[in-house]
Amino acid sequence: MAMDCGPGVTLCGVLAVMTGLGSGVQNVTGGAVYGHPYPMVHGLWPEVAPYGNSQCVQPQDPLSEPSKVVGCYQCYTGDPNCTTDHQVLFQEHEWHKHGSCAGAKDADTFLQTVCDIALAPLKLLYQARQSGVRDLGGFERVLKRNGPQYEVFASNETTSQLMLSACADEGGHWVLTPRRYFSTFCGKASTREPR
Ligand SMILES: *[C@@H]1O[C@H](CO)[C@@H](O)[C@H](O)[C@H]1NC(C)=O
Ligand SMILES: *[C@@H]1O[C@H](CO)[C@@H](O)[C@H](O)[C@H]1NC(C)=O
Ligand SMILES: *[C@@H]1O[C@H](CO)[C@@H](O)[C@H](O)[C@H]1NC(C)=O
Secondary structure, eight states: HHHHHOOOOOOOOOEEEEEEEEEOOOSSSSSSEEEOOOEEEEEEEEETTTBOOOBBBBSSSTTTOOOOGGGSSSTTTTTTTOOOHHHHHHHHHHHHHHHBBOSSSSSSHHHHHHHHHHHHHHHHHHHHTTTTSSHHHHHHHHHHHOOTOOEEEEEEEEEEEEEEEEOOOOTEEEEEEOGGGGHHHHHHHGSSOOO
């Protein structure tokens, strides 16, 4: 199902998070690794065609590259399936493939945005996993119980990933919110419905 940003919304997409209970790897340079001892972030993906009708808003500094591994992409101590070398490539892959359309200032700013919006849901997924949740439905229920901002737009059992609905205003300020609120939080002021 393609994502519809709705009236007056330029940027919409998903935050992809991995519970860490998936298996396998994405077979591209810097691709995702799905098995981890803890939930980890995958990325923030504007749903441009054919995945949706989000526009591609290019970064102010399209030639920038990540200068460091930001917090949420750093390996957990003792994770056998994570190396810093790979996370460097993973960030570059996410930046070039998705960050380049997300209305960001530059690479570091984009990756920090990903971490900022991923922090709360990752914490909830971590707690759920600690308490024994294994199936995606269970993780989804924990998120929903803990905040109206969480909507699972799509999920994948094989990779054990949840894609959470998100949108951004034209300034590239991303928020997690269900699709029915995209216009409210991310629409151009002129298209907002009168209260
Ligand atoms: C990865 O992709 C390459 C090229 O597309 C292919 O030759 C290789 O078999 C793939 N490896 C796995 C493990 O899928
Ligand atoms: C590491 O990856 C393998 C292969 O996907 C998986 O079977 C294993 O459970 C992973 N380890 C952890 C600690 O998640
Ligand atoms: C889940 O992810 C795997 C690996 O990327 C992919 O091959 C598969 O098509 C996905 N399944 C669905 C239902 O999207």
